[in-house]
Amino acid sequence: MNSKTITISKLLISSLAGLSLVGCAPEFDNPVDDSSNFDSGSADFSNYVSVGDSLTAGYADGALYKMGQENSFPNILATQLKQVGGGEFKQPLVNDNLGGLLFGGQENPDFGNRLVFNPQTQSPEPLLGMPTTEVYANGPLMGPFNNMGVPGAKSFHLASTDYGNPAGLSADPATANPYYVRFASSTSASVISDAAGQAPTFFTLWIGNNDVLSYATSGGVGEDQTGVTPITAAGPDFSDYGSNDITDPTAFGLVYGSFVNALTATGGKGVLINIPDVSSIPFFTTVPYNAVPLDETTATTLNAAYAEYNGGLAQMVTNGLLSQIEADQRSISFAAGQNAVVIEDEDLTDLSDFGLPSMRQATADDLIVLTASSKIGALADEEDPNSAWGVGVPLEDGDVLVASEQQAIATATAAYNATIQSFADNSDELALVDVAALMSQIKDGGFNYGTGAVNAGYVTGNAFSLDGVHPTARGYAIVANVVMAAIENEFGASLPRVDPNNYTAVLFK
Amino acid sequence: MKKIILFTTSLAMASGAYAGGYRVSIQGQQALGMGHAGVAMSDSAETVFFNPAAMTRLESEQQLTAGITFLSGETIFQNETTGATADTDNPIGTPLNVYFVSSPEDDNFAFGLGLYTPYGNSVEWPTDWSGSHLVNNIELKAIFVQPTLAYKFNDSFSVGFGPAFASGVVDFNRNLSTSLVDNQGNRSNVTISASNVDAWGYNLGFMITPSQDFSIGISYRSKITLEARGGEADFENIPSSLVTVFADTTFDADLILPAELTIGIAYNLSENTTIAVDINQTYWSEYESLDVQFNNGAGLSSNPRNWEDASIYRIGVQHQLNEDLTLRAGLYLDKTPIKEGYFAPETPRNDATGFTAGASFKLAENLDLDLSFLYITSNEFDAEYDHYNQSGTEVPFGGTYETTATSIGAGINYKF
Structure with missing residues (x-):
């Protein structure tokens, strides 16, 4: 080998090696993670405060637990906003990932641990363990807190000066909320005063869900207060409200307006989030109306047992006390296969004086609540084998949302949303997030976000946590993305999205 | 030289997925310099792979070629809707090729032996990345050994045939679903691994030489199905309530190495310059589904692929500058076998263009050094996999991808 070829080969080898290292890595024309793409637009995110209920707090799986709070939509949003001038986002974190609350060292079944799904029983069950979050040990947590989401809060609760007073926890009915008692700035503070007192440069307000939701999840056992709320010079009077009532939309509009005024008083901009249709959540869509499987023999036996009731209905028609239409609606009949559950319906003509209970079989228009899932088929009276709920004994009012109850909810929700929209429409400082549309999409065929999709299927759909009402972390991430889209649209910002796939869905035992 | 030979023989092969599908077209340093065209060439022992019939056309009685290539590639991903990114x-990868041919001068027979690594796939996405339910990482390798016999009927027609023994190794990890985690939030995942998965196929070639300066080559490589039986399936981060369902177990799966037909010509433009053109057709339509049968509660994992037959068009030029130096350049267009909606990120490849260059240096009377260089690029493209089934619904995964790969290879060519 002569020296010339050695030189040539050295040259060639080094140039090839050089070529292979330089300039060959792939690169996108418009990288989505290029920070120069992001901009706050006309908004100032330096002091972001989120105001709302459980959906703002990060509540999921029937509890407020630490991981859930870390994956709350405001915290996800705030993390992204840091890339465009957002500041620290402080949350009133609970102590653990169990989520249960302690009241003076005592557990409380109404504030138990979070649910996990047990695939062996195909049911959710609470996590075992002693919770460590004491509601009011040595005074409240040191704030101020950017996340002012309080699970269970209805619209008017945000203005209540009793809501954070520990003394109100033991009142009957309770006037305080343990989640707010934990971090209220004083015993006479209100959620809205604590929020507005931070002079937010930016806020999100998502309130009004519980104004219909508690009525709905309780199966419509409360009252619809629409049009009957006393309104005085001091504002609406909510003192007669029960915990499961529907809030009067007029009263809602008044308190909502006062919140918007308080939050914008220091010149901040904000996002108003509307109220989803409750029938879009798995709490109402999981248990089918025809949840009773029967064989032929059992069906025949049951039909014989209901013959007296059906005969009584026919008698009432003959006597002119009942229309034929209602008699047909009420008469009960079983056959081999899947059968509609028997339910109590207070909208039916009251024939109890004649020994005929107000019951009928459910139709596809009735929504059975998720919590009735384990009740259907269980014995109402352990001594009586014929007392199976939904078969021998009708499901109670609280287990079913009948059409009239659904209508009351839909009417109120539409009115709240019209109010929220009008506030957003009338101000350049306020963006509207149509979460109702998002939830409808999730329910109707699912929501495809490009790297995946979610739907409203219980456990399988990945959007909703095990309580059937609140989103999973993945669901909250999708909400955060939708909120970011609205911020971009209204304020000319450009924000880095999150990948929902990086957030957990349903947690298994 | 000793060093290179030692280096070459001591390195285990591995590869990257930068040719169509998981086929890695790096089977000869000289051919690679010419766009990996070579079915009608008869310059070196590389013909054992490219066209066994051409073994009868080699000038020297015995030839040994050995080469190694260093192949490195990168794929990037992003989704503009979710902001997901991953590299x-x-x-x-180090594809290897070793070929030996003995063609006695006064004999119409030629004997050859080849060792090469035509399939491989090595892709490592970040663990738990956005598409982790499809793949976290995969490593697939197959090594072929092919004893070969060729016969020259006359000066213008030869046939060659070699049974090919293939041995494969696969290692594949992905998350069990888009959502399943243990109670600490760790994603549940499974790794399947199998090695020494063996099967036989063959390589058949025809060489027609109408004139001194013009030849036509045809080669057909048969389909080989690597049947992995009883491989290891290792489940990690399973929720405690599901550990019996997803217990560590064995798995069965078939991996298709598809048939391939190549037709090409070589033409001497002048005494020192040759041009070669090949068309490859790879019968990827055999790859309908990646089915993994787990022998536990996970059952059958069926992942539709429905690839299409795909073509690669190759052109290369070789020019002997002087007695000591030969230069090569080539280009190929590689059409993807992956249909719209079936883009799974374990083989993140689209239509690609390959630019190649190469050179041979005469080191001694009987010894040449071959060098090759390759750059493959596919422009950024949008793609989706729409057939991931989750609880009965198909959940899409997609975004924008871009892939490039570079290789540099060296080999020796010894005539005796």
């Missing part, structure tokens, strides 16, 4: 790790 694959940059594993270096």
Whole structure:
């Protein structure tokens, strides 16, 4: 080998090696993670405060637990906003990932641990363990807190000066909320005063869900207060409200307006989030109306047992006390296969004086609540084998949302949303997030976000946590993305999205 | 030289997925310099792979060729809706090729032996990345050994045939679903691994030489199905309530190495310059589904692929500058076998263009050094996999991808 070829080969080898290292890595024309793409637009995110209920707090799986709070939509949003001038986002974190609350060292079944799904029983069950979050040990947590989401809060609760007073926890009915008692700035503070007192440069307000939701999840056992709320010079009077009532939309509009005024008083901009249709959540869509499987023999036996009731209905028609239409609606009949559950319906003509209970079989228009899932088929009276709920004994009012109850909810929700929209429409400082549309999409065929999709299927759909009402972390991430889209649209910002796939869905035992 | 030979023989092969599908077209340093065209060439022992019939056309009685290539590629991903981004790790693959041909001068028979690594796939996405339910990482390798016999009927027609023994190794990890985690939030995942998965196929070639300066080559490589039976399936981060369902177990799966037909010509433009053109057709339509049968509660994992037959068009030029130096250049267009909606990120490849260059240096009377260089690029493209089934619904995964790969290879060519 002569020296010339050695030189040539050295040259060639080094140039090839050089070529292979330089300039060959792939690169996108418009990288989505290029920070120069992001901009706050006309908004100032330096002091972001989120105001709302459980959906703002990060509540999921029937509890407020630490991981859930870390994956709350405001915290996800705030993390992204840091890339465009957002500041620290402080949350009133609970102590653990169990989520249960302690009241003076005592557990409380109404504030138990979070649910996990047990695939062996195909049911959710609470996590075992002693919770460590004491509601009011040595005074409240040191704030101020950017996340002012309080699970269970209805619209008017945000203005209540009793809501954070520990003394109100033991009142009957309770006037305080343990989640707010934990971090209220004083015993006479209100959620809205604590929020507005931070002079937010930016806020999100998502309130009004519980104004219909508690009525709905309780199966419509409360009252619809629409049009009957006393309104005085001091504002609406909510003192007669029960915990499961529907809030009067007029009263809602008044308190909502006062919140918007308080939050914008220091010149901040904000996002108003509307109220989803409750029938879009798995709490109402999981248990089918025809949840009773029967064989032929059992069906025949049951039909014989209901013959007296059906005969009584026919008698009432003959006597002119009942229309034929209602008699047909009420008469009960079983056959081999899947059968509609028997339910109590207070909208039916009251024939109890004649020994005929107000019951009928459910139709596809009735929504059975998720919590009735384990009740259907269980014995109402352990001594009586014929007392199976939904078969021998009708499901109670609280287990079913009948059409009239659904209508009351839909009417109120539409009115709240019209109010929220009008506030957003009338101000350049306020963006509207149509979460109702998002939830409808999730329910109707699912929501495809490009790297995946979610739907409203219980456990399988990945959007909703095990309580059937609140989103999973993945669901909250999708909400955060939708909120970011609205911020971009209204304020000319450009924000880095999150990948929902990086957030957990349903947690298994 | 000793060093290179030692280096070459001591390195285990591995590869990256930068040719169509998981086929890695790096089977000869000289051919690679010419766009990996070579079915009608008869310059070196590389013909054992490219066209066994051409073994009868070699000038010297015995030839040995051995080469190694260092291949490195990278794929990047992003989704503009979710802001998801991911880059694959940059594993270096080392496709190997060793060929020997003996063609006694006064004999119409020629005998050859080849060792090469025509399939491989090494892709490492970040663990738990956005598409982790499809793949976290995969490593697939197959090594072929092919004893070969060729017969020259006359000066213008030869046939060659070699049974090919293939042995494969696969290692594949992905998350069990888009959502399943243990109670600490760790994603549940499974790794399947199998090695020494063996099967036989063959390589058949025809060489027609109408004139001194013009030849036509045809080669057909048969389909080989690597049947992995009883491989290891290792389940990690399973929720405690599901550990019996997803217990560690064995798995069965078939991996298709599809048939391939190549037709090409070589033409001497002048005494020192040759041009070669090949068309490859790879019968990827055999790859309908990646089915993994787990022998536990996970059952059958069926992942539709429905690839299409795909073509690669190759052109290369070789010019002997002087007695000591030969230069090569080539280009190929590689059409993807992956249909719209079936783009799974374990083989993140689209239509690609390959630019190649090469050179041979005469080191001694009987010894040449071959060098090759390759750069493959596919422009950024949008793609989706729409057939991931989750609880009965198909959940899409997609975004924008871009892939490039580079290789540099060296080999020796010894005539005796």
